[in-house]
Amino acid sequence: MDPKEMEQKKQMVLSMCICGSCPSWVACDEKGGFCFPTIGKSNCITEENGCICGGCPVTEKMGLKNMYFCTKGSEKEQLGM
Numbered sequence: 001m002d003p004k005e006m007e008q009k010k011q012m013v014l015s016m017c018i019c020g021s022c023p024s025w026v027a028c029d030e031k032g033g034f035c036f037p038t039i040g041k042s043n044c045i046t047e048e049n050g051c052i053c054g055g056c057p058v059t060e061k062m063g064l065k066n067m068y069f070c071t072k073g074s075e076k077e078q079l080g081m
């Protein structure tokens with residue numbers, strides 16, 4: 001995927017992300033999208049108080065297998081890629 005395509009995909013993920021409504025969410029300068037490889041883990045969220053990624057349209061669209069991307073890393077990272 002070229003950099004422009006990657007950036008477009010990232011913006012699409014950010015526009016659909018529902019992390020802001022999650023009980024684990026910590027408000028800081030982050031915008032979510034932690035499942036995305038060029039975003040990855042949060043620097044603000046450290047406590048796992050529930051994850052709503054399963055209900056996010058990105059999970060269905062991209063066929064994500066994991067959750068808690070904010071604390072455990074992006075989908076690629078958690079798949080060991």
Ligand code: SF4
Nearest residue numbers: 017018034035053056
């Ligand atoms: S799957 Fe989770 S981290 Fe990824 S965009 Fe949706 S709510 Fe955010």
Ligand code: SF4
Nearest residue numbers: 019022051052069070
């Ligand atoms: S990745 Fe999951 S646990 Fe983390 S903020 Fe998003 S919905 Fe909540």
